[in-house]
Amino acid sequence: MKYIFVLIMLVFFFSACNDTPKSSEVETEDTTSLKPVFKSTIFNEDNAFEYVKAQVDFGPRVPGTPAHTTCHAYYTKHFKALADTVYFQNSTARTFDNTLIPIKNIIASFNPTASKRIILAAHWDTRPFADQDTKDQNKPILGANDGASGVGVLMEIANVLKENKIDIGIDIILFDSEDWGDNSGKVEDSYCLGSQYWAKNPHVPNYKADFGILLDMVGAPNAMFGYESYSLNDAREYLTIIWDAAANAGYGSYFRNSPRGYVLDDHYYVMKYTGIPMVDIIDFDPTTSSQFGKYWHTHNDNMDMIDKKTLKAVGQTVLNVIYNY
């Protein structure tokens, strides 16, 4: 994804309304509104960690490489065993540096005929270069956090969905070819090629969902997630639901009530072309110019950048949102 330099206006009113975790509301509200399945939907961070590691063990998942093909087969086996229907979208795209690459999006649907639906998404490809590193800039990165972490969380959520019936529809979407983008600012829309394709050609005609949640770099130790600005502007209702769920579950140290800049990530194109509101849960480091962690687009994005506690905070928050929606 690409970050955008914008002077952020602090949203004082919004922050003031949301600074206090609303745990007391949960205790006092009518508990019959919490579905009984709620307590059994426990997110297993050990499983998620193993799923992240398995992807990293394939090596960089750069579109068009053998590791990309092998990892695709790994996802196929996993989701076919768990989801009601798995859709495969295959296309090609030309990157900003004039490389023709395959696009392989995977959509794992639960309750595919339900009209009330939520999208849970992450990108599965990894960047073919390490332009933010000081060495080996032309070699691909492992993408443990930038790629594998979001998918690892979604793979474990699929396990929970298989074991705990949910009334609404869930579409787990793995977007391909997110990270082969241009950072010079010369080429528009060079990132997020897989989500741009899906948003213009959804896997079923007239596809609709209530909203979506995008997971990107969700495994770093002591990660912080702020209000990404496109999400705040165009999906505020759902951002509030997610952040309240995190606070109620005790994960307020990860889900901060802090605005951050605009990030041109997969959710931007989903909102632009389908109108479906989508929230980006993405690593936020206010001390760097990119607002991403120092490992971002470097060879340090390896398994050292994955902490089970962070995977748990994100995975459990998402489960609490979807089973109570």
Ligand SMILES: [Zn+2]
């Ligand atoms: Zn990236």
